[in-house]
Amino acid sequence: MKILVNTDYYHETFHDMPQGLDVCFAEGKPIYSVRDMDEKIRDVEILVIASLFPVSNQLIDKAPKLKLICNLGAGFNNVDIHYARQKGITVCNTPDSVTQSTAEIAMSLMLGLMRRTAETNHRIRTEKEALWKYRQLTSRSLDGKLLGIVGMGKIGRRLAEMAQPFRMQVVYYNPRTEVPGYQRLSLQELLQKADIVSLHVPLNEQTHHLIGEKELNLMKKDAVLINTSRGPVVDEKALAACLQEGRLAGAALDVYENEPHITEALYSMNNVVLSPHIGGNTEETLLDMMKTAAENVKAFYAGHPIHVVN
Numbered sequence: 001m002k003i004l005v006n007t008d009y010y011h012e013t014f015h016d017m018p019q020g021l022d023v024c025f026a027e028g029k030p031i032y033s034v035r036d037m038d039e040k041i042r043d044v045e046i047l048v049i050a051s052l053f054p055v056s057n058q059l060i061d062k063a064p065k066l067k068l069i070c071n072l073g074a075g076f077n078n079v080d081i082h083y084a085r086q087k088g089i090t091v092c093n094t095p096d097s098v099t100q101s102t103a104e105i106a107m108s109l110m111l112g113l114m115r116r117t118a119e120t121n122h123r124i125r126t127e128k129e130a131l132w133k134y135r136q137l138t139s140r141s142l143d144g145k146l147l148g149i150v151g152m153g154k155i156g157r158r159l160a161e162m163a164q165p166f167r168m169q170v171v172y173y174n175p176r177t178e179v180p181g182y183q184r185l186s187l188q189e190l191l192q193k194a195d196i197v198s199l200h201v202p203l204n205e206q207t208h209h210l211i212g213e214k215e216l217n218l219m220k221k222d223a224v225l226i227n228t229s230r231g232p233v234v235d236e237k238a239l240a241a242c243l244q245e246g247r248l249a250g251a252a253l254d255v256y257e258n259e260p261h262i263t264e265a266l267y268s269m270n271n272v273v274l275s276p277h278i279g280g281n282t283e284e285t286l287l288d289m290m291k292t293a294a295e296n297v298k299a300f301y302a303g304h305p306i307h308v309v310n
Contacts, residue, residue: 002065003297004040005048006032007072013290018301021046038062046300048072048293051093052259052277055079060087068305070296072289073280074098074155075230077203081310090300092307094292096154098280103158105279106198106228109252113224114196115139118252118273142166148194150187150210151201151229152179159198168196191218196226203230213238216248224250228279231256240265243272254279 001021005014008026017023026032031050032040041047041063049055051073057080060066069079071093081091112118116139124131131137147163149156152172160170160182171183173190187210191197197219201207211225212235219225225248227234236257242248243266250271256262259277266272280289292307299306 001045001067001301002043003046003048004044005293006037006053007048007050007290010287010290013287013294014297017294018298021297021301034059041066046070046297048297049078051075051078053078057083060084060089068092068297068300070094070293071309072097072286072293074102075202076309077230085310090305090308091310092296092300092305093309094289094296095307097285097289097292099154099158101282101285102155102200102228102279103162104282105254105275106155106159106200106226107162109226109228109254109273109275110142110196110198110224113226113250113252113271113273114142114145119270123270142168142196144169145195146171146193148172148185148190148197150190150197150199152177152182152184153200155228156198156200159200187215188218191215192220194223195220196224198226199229199233201229201233203232207233209233209235211235211239213242216242219248221247222249224248224252226252228254231259236263236266239263243269 003021003023005023005025008030011025014023037059043065044063045065046068047066048070051071055069055078066089069084069089069091074093074095076091076093079091084091116137120137143166145168147168147170149160149172152174157179163170171185171190172179173185173187178184210233216238239251240263243251252273254275255277296307
């Protein structure tokens with residue numbers, strides 16, 4: 001059974017595969033492009049890919065032997081899981097690997113935005129001594145702020161734990177799950193009350209543009225928005241307009257609606273912190289994702305697949 005791992009790191013995690021599994025990695029580049037994959041996938045039975053790599057239905061059709069798609073990451077919106085199911089293909093992910101690192105990036109963006117460290121790090125390199133004007137650089141503490149977490153899954157709960165030492169108050173919105181120890185609000189209530197709104201929901205039909213112009217207008221003028229989930233959860237153009245018009249104090253984003261493109265206006269705003277989708281991109285997370293992917297493959301080969309999403 002041929003396995004294609006579309007990365008070129010941590011080969012050792014796939015060294016102890018059972019007999020009958022032939023593992024190939026991306027050769028000569030960090031990741032194969034879509035064009036490369038068109039040529040490589042025809043005989044592949046198990047495909048291991050980064051969760052940002054688009055697995056189109058057309059690509060699936062070019063892989064008649066494909067039986068398993070394993071996403072490296074928690075998200076799986078890069079695959080049409082229903083189409084895969086129709087084709088008899090199992091789709092799985094590595095759901096726990098990104099919990100810590102994504103919560104960390106959310107907290108990092110929150111601090112960078114509220115304490116203005118991201119802005120001043122950039123400005124001091126050009127303004128130099130002229131930037132030493134303390135009253136002009138006043139920022140805001142996290143102490144006592146109301147953090148509203150939209151999506152209280154594993155990442156949201158980890159962020160809530162991280163907020164405790166900063167003496168933040170935490171409320172959350174999750175339509176299906178109640179989390180003991182925290183107050184659950186409706187989305188409307190949360191947006192109206194929170195000082196900081198942090199998004200931690202999967203991308204699907206229900207969450208596409210979950211935060212649009214209407215929702216942004218519910219937020220307090222001095223509130224900020226953090227998004228480390230998926231870009232299309234936020235209407236990016238509406239967010240840019242809201243920030244330009246001063247209806248929102250700031251935003252910090254690790255994900256974007258049309259990656260790698262970012263709405264041009266966001267680049268020039270000092271009250272916006274941007275990072276290039278690095279939430280899960282730590283050495284520890286990548287290694288854990290690869291280890292989990294290898295376990296997923298072994299379990300599937302043994303006839304009892306785990307972490308199945310379709």
